Amino acid sequence: MPVRKEDYTKVYEALSAEGRQELYSRLTELISEERRGVFERLAPNRTRHITVVLEDVFQSHNASAVLRSCDCFGVQDVHIVAQRNQFTISSEVAMGSNKWVDYYMHRDIRETYAQLRAKGYRIVATLPHERDTLITDLDISQPTALVFGTELTGLTAEAVEGADSYVKIPMYGFTESFNISVATALSLFSLTERMRRGESSNWRLSEEELLALKLDWCIQTIRDGESVAREIVQQLLLGSGM
Amino acid sequence: MPVRKEDYTKVYEALSAEGRQELYSRLTELISEERRGVFERLAPNRTRHITVVLEDVFQSHNASAVLRSCDCFGVQDVHIVAQRNQFTISSEVAMGSNKWVDYYMHRDIRETYAQLRAKGYRIVATLPHERDTLITDLDISQPTALVFGTELTGLTAEAVEGADSYVKIPMYGFTESFNISVATALSLFSLTERMRRGESSNWRLSEEELLALKLDWCIQTIRDGESVAREIVQQLLLGSGM
Numbered sequence: 001m002p003v004r005k006e007d008y009t010k011v012y013e014a015l016s017a018e019g020r021q022e023l024y025s026r027l028t029e030l031i032s033e034e035r036r037g038v039f040e041r042l043a044p045n046r047t048r049h050i051t052v053v054l055e056d057v058f059q060s061h062n063a064s065a066v067l068r069s070c071d072c073f074g075v076q077d078v079h080i081v082a083q084r085n086q087f088t089i090s091s092e093v094a095m096g097s098n099k100w101v102d103y104y105m106h107r108d109i110r111e112t113y114a115q116l117r118a119k120g121y122r123i124v125a126t127l128p129h130e131r132d133t134l135i136t137d138l139d140i141s142q143p144t145a146l147v148f149g150t151e152l153t154g155l156t157a158e159a160v161e162g163a164d165s166y167v168k169i170p171m172y173g174f175t176e177s178f179n180i181s182v183a184t185a186l187s188l189f190s191l192t193e194r195m196r197r198g199e200s201s202n203w204r205l206s207e208e209e210l211l212a213l214k215l216d217w218c219i220q221t222i223r224d225g226e227s228v229a230r231e232i233v234q235q236l237l238l239g240s241g242m
Numbered sequence: 243m244p245v246r247k248e249d250y251t252k253v254y255e256a257l258s259a260e261g262r263q264e265l266y267s268r269l270t271e272l273i274s275e276e277r278r279g280v281f282e283r284l285a286p287n288r289t290r291h292i293t294v295v296l297e298d299v300f301q302s303h304n305a306s307a308v309l310r311s312c313d314c315f316g317v318q319d320v321h322i323v324a325q326r327n328q329f330t331i332s333s334e335v336a337m338g339s340n341k342w343v344d345y346y347m348h349r350d351i352r353e354t355y356a357q358l359r360a361k362g363y364r365i366v367a368t369l370p371h372e373r374d375t376l377i378t379d380l381d382i383s384q385p386t387a388l389v390f391g392t393e394l395t396g397l398t399a400e401a402v403e404g405a406d407s408y409v410k411i412p413m414y415g416f417t418e419s420f421n422i423s424v425a426t427a428l429s430l431f432s433l434t435e436r437m438r439r440g441e442s443s444n445w446r447l448s449e450e451e452l453l454a455l456k457l458d459w460c461i462q463t464i465r466d467g468e469s470v471a472r473e474i475v476q477q478l479l480l481g482s483g484m
Contacts, residue, residue: 038416045414069424071415097417136435170435172287173313174280175339182311182427185420189428193378193412
């Protein structure tokens with residue numbers, strides 16, 4: 001099983017949908033009106049329709065820049081496969097995005113692909129020099145996991161062979177490469193723009209996911225948020241049988 | 243007058259169009275077949291329809307990354323306005339793109355704008371937080387100069403007030419900013435993709451510009467290229483009255 005960043009869902013799993021809504025109301029009393037407004041504005045624009053897989057990214061400032069781009073484009077989930085590299089978030093580069101994006105740590109690329117496929121994702125590897133589909137032409141009707149490799153060696157053979165299809169970024173220059181943070185930003189920009197313009201109809205989070213996300217963000221924001229949330233959950237369970 | 247990177251046009255200004263074509267033939271005998279093929283493939287994809295103005299970019303590795311993106315997207319001209327900062331190319335970041343892109347050094351943003359306007363450009367400043375046109379909606383029927391500011395303070399008031407219009411990159415995250423190299427790459431990607439897909443009809447270089455560009459690239463490539471070219475020009479002028 002992949003290790004999720006922080007998983008607060010256990011905190012409120014005993015609550016019904018109404019209980020969770022009540023938990024959210026109570027938690028938002030503890031954050032500023034402005035912050036709540038930001039959550040309400042951003043959450044409906046988050047997506048899991050597009051997700052990112054980073055294979056063995058050597059320099060953690062690059063991985064952190066990818067998290068930041070995911071946040072900017074509303075891509076909620078990032079899968080980091082670190083067989084060889086210790087992954088740490090560079091807070092200066094991530095600019096806090098690691099608090100708002102869900103990242104999952106994996107050890108094995110094949111397992112990662114299998115788990116994503118089980119969730120309905122098509123695995124698309126990015127290969128700068130292949131004569132394949134341009135990112136601008138990629139069909140995004142199905143949930144899509146974009147795989148990016150390391151700066152040094154690109155994707156491993158396993159990551160390439162295990163993918164369902166391949167894309168590249170259109171380039172017209174002598175220097176036919178981008179660093180990984182630019183490549184990811186360009187790809188996510190291209191795909192999420194098309195997604196939002198209607199090329200995929202099912203990109204939004206479900207009501208349940210939306211609430212879970214806002215609960216997660218609240219708990220991240222409130223000092224000692226997890227304990228605070230647990231306490232409210234106890235009150236709700238005792239008080240009303242929710 | 244802006245200072246151009248290197249200006250080899252003086253070398254062959256005495257030649258007629260046919261003479262220049264002959265110069266190109268002779269110069270390409272001195273480079274590999276493969277390299278010539280690259281020139282022939284890339285030159286028709288270069289454009290001056292979109293150009294970039296960098297105002298006072300503090301970190302030269304960022305400016306170098308911008309040159310690299312311009313090369314990748316086929317944007318031929320970059321205008322660097324350096325009132326306060328000494329500008330140097332970081333060769334590691336630029337990856338040679340400074341050889342293939344034409345950059346012009348300016349001292350004053352107002353003068354730069356005036357010169358670009360005289361050439362028919364509309365000046366579009368990029369402002370991340372303005373409620374203005376999205377880069378994805380910017381009308382690019384007219385030649386467009388995109389202005390990017392420094393990492394530290396953004397664009398100067400002069401640069402903002404002097405612009406004809408403003409654009410921003412669509413963002414849906416908590417971290418509402420990109421570093422300048424990502425912002426430039428995203429903007430150029432978006433505009434040049436639309437340009438190539440037909441949203442501007444007049445983006446290609448003229449025959450004359452195309453030949454000048456290929457001559458420039460040859461002279462850059464050949465060792466002691468300028469002297470070699472001068473010698474051929476002399477032969478052509480003496481030999482055939484071209």
